[in-house]
Amino acid sequence: MANQSIARQVLLWQLALVLLLVAAGSGVALHAVHRSGAQTARERALDVARTLARSPGLAEAAGSADPTARLQPMAETVRRENKVDFVVVMSVAGIRYTHPDPTRIGKTFLGHIDGAVHGRTTTETYTGTLGPSVRAVVPVLGPDGRPVALVSVGVTNRRVDALVGAEIPLVLTVAAGALALACAASMAVHHRLRRQTLGLGPVELRRVYEHHDAVLHAVREGLAVVDAEGRLVLANDEAVRLLALPADFEGRHVGALDLDESLAATLAAGRTVADQIHLCGTRALAVNVSPTGRDGRMVATFRDHTELRALVGELDQVRGFADALRASAHEAGNRLHTVVALVELGRGEEAIRFATGELAAAQDLADELTNAVSEPALAALLFGKHAQAAERGVQLTVTGGPSTDGPDADPLDALAARFDPRDLVTVLGNLVDNAIDAAVSAPPPRTVQVTVGVDPDAEGALLLRVADSGPGIDEPLTARVFERGWSTKEAYGSQGRGLGLALVRATVARHAGSVEVARGPGGGAVFTVRLPAAVPRPRSEEDA
Template sequence: MRLPAPPRPRSLAGQLFAMQAVLLVLVVAGYALFAYAGDRRQAEEAARRQATAVARSVADSPSVRAAIGTADPSAALQPYALRVQRDTGVDFVTIMNPRGIRWTHPDRTQIGRPFLGNISRAQHGGTFTETYTGTLGPSVRAVTPVTSGGRVVGLVSAGIKVTVIGRHVRVAALLGVAAGVLALGAVGAYVINARLRRHTHGMNATELSRMHDYHQAALHAVREGLLMLDARFRVALINDGGRELLGVPREEDVVGRSVADLGLPAPLTGALLASGPRVDEVHLTAERVLVVNTSPVSGGERRGTVVTLRDVTELQSLMGELDSERGFSRALRSQAHEAANRLHTVVSLIELGRSGEAVEFATAELELAQALTDRVVAAVGEPVLAALLLGKTAQAHERGVELVVSAGGGLDDGLLPPALPPRDLVTILGNLVDNAVDAAQGAVPARVTVTVCAEDGVLVLRVADTGPGVDPAHAELVFRRGFSTKPAGPGGRGLGLALVRQAVHRHGGTLTVAEGGTGGAVFEARLPLEECAGRAVAGAAGAGGGS
């Protein structure tokens, strides 16, 4: 037997509506009760004033004083009291002697009987009001003395029934106003909560809290950068990965600031400020290569932009190394093909009985290859750079370009500090050589000259070509990502020199381009070895302090 699913808790909007409805009913009920009490109090006060005025006017009437002095006061006072009662709207007018024996009453059977109520203050010449239950029921009454010659000769009491006072309270009006306020409040609460229900998608408080917890955990868990911008391109949210990739300090509060004020490179800022979506765009910061995707958030109107950032710095470096290895392997295949042709030539010379010429031909090729290796190693003692230049020499030769390694000197094995990794050297020198070979291909003569040396604590990487050179107007633009004078291929162009400048600046160096003495362009990267060494020592100290 399948058990029924437990009922889903009421949504947050429904809970708020119920709470607002209860509060609204309580407020309106309290208002109605307060208004009723105030209105009743005012009605009672008005009744007291009316009763006091009627009682005093009767007590001050000369005809009343004259009738009190007769042998039968009731005969003259009873009709008078009934007439005053009818004309003034009070419920009773009772005239009595100083001892409280009634001379008049609306009920004739009560005449001659004692007055029910307090009369002592009036017997001493005072006027007062009270609420008392007499023969006609609860009433608000006033009692005042009738004086003649300075003495009290009678008492007058005028009163209004409490039930009559209650009828004067505007209960129906109060209930109508309360019902109208309650209906208006209910409609307003319903409209507000309907809007809230749309914004919360009908979720209850527990679901919203759980979603917020998951949201916060996901933001801090993912390594990719996430940036949310509002409709005015101000930062609404940024996670830890976004701060790290964009170089924003963790202690700096950037929420509410415009993207243009974050100090990002101009191309990246332009991508973030774009109104349309961006898909897998590559952008460079000071130290990283980022893949940027943007997606506008809209719901009838523009509400903001969601930006995702991925760090492909290491991937881009590995791709550069892979491209170099691929080029090197192609050069090796070409050399293997040429070596096979030379081997067939040697075998053929031996078969023809011309062994001397076969030995001479074979040794000449070996001496040429060894001479090339010796020349490169002699010029560059650093093994990583020497291996890179040997591979680039073979690649350039395959493309019809002569690559010459100039003996700058001063760069021996072990001179480079650990803070200058081989990968960065491959990125810098490899891209500069590839760019120079592309420029020199087809020129006469087609030559690329590479100089690697150490001068006064500075590592100098200089690459000159015999190509068309660089327009002085483009001397700064060539280092920007996306700039290229060659047609774009499937993967795009204009990234190599931008990566070179990024790597150079990361190590505190400089990168310049100038016109060569015999034409072409000369790119020069200068990396301070002392600073690199200092960084290595600082990094070692930081690593030791954290162990």
């Protein structure tokens, strides 16, 4: 039985219990019918005996010279009409005046008559000449109130059993109907339970639960289940961490869990979603929602896109290096051909001046970047962005901002230990990309100015400022630029793609910093980021 499905085990237990209950109920019902039949026979015998004992002339006939001749016909008539088995009229000494069997007349009555002799009515079950019977003995009172005769009326047990037997088919019919209904209900429960448990047995169901629980808590992605009413019914540990869910989240509507409005609306909508980015606190989450196929429930997965964006930033850095190397290789090839041609033409001095001039220009750019930004990741990022900007006709310049004096005058040397370089790449890379796009959309001269330094007005906070020569951002739009789904490209006439600035805000907020946008002196946009030095950088998994 242990290998059978839970539904089948429940069905067998239900059927056994139903059979037991129906059998017990039928037994109780039959016992009640028998008791009722015996009680009915007793009451009938008592009523007939009382009626006959009070009949006019009965006392006179009992005291006549031949009481049998007068009482036997009366007694038999009463017996037949009332469907009793015997009506016996006797003397107070117990000598029968009447009996269904005439041969018994004149003989002593079998039974207890002491109570009736003293004027009391008695009932009993006694085995007499006709077998076991339920009988009543009633005194016949004379004019002086004293018993002058006795009347006994009885119903044999055979008649009682016959009365009970007539009720047995009804009892059995009711029992059979109850059994059929109970079996039908049990089968309905069996089919429903089989569907709900997928026909699995206890061992299989326990194994499925253990596997489900192990997988649920082992996956690195957040996973949650939302029912058709928008209530959160399940979430693994990673989902609780990413969404900052309270301990009592189960059964609560997603709109009441202090989630981002757009994220809550997506979870409650019941629609399929693929890799949609949502902000949750300081995190950018990639959300996927798909139906389970049962009861309108939806399964949602959450991936920390903030970490993915950091990896994308590193890829952008590598891509920037590749673009810079490609552009440098192209330019180097052209310059080399020029130098070779000058040598072949016999103009060696001009070839030397040309070559050294190009080397000086490249060295000046490298010196400019390393002097302004000594942090390797940022320097590499800006070197690549410089090449990208040059290819698009934009002049990108990098300067060191206001700094403190002393041995720690270089801002990034002092702050590199406090901030994750990947976060700095995310912030500065997105701001520079937006600035280049904005500058390209404006007429020449197209410029992007990047400032990296320490802000003395903000207690030594790291200052990142990116200004462009683009059309700028109108004042009414400045409150929306950091919303998910909005891009600076909206301000320049194209459709927004909407994540870069939202990630900037999320990253800055994680470091308890601030980010502002304003219109510069030339009309372009100026983004200013301040990251307080007093707040240690969040630990990454590699640091753990």
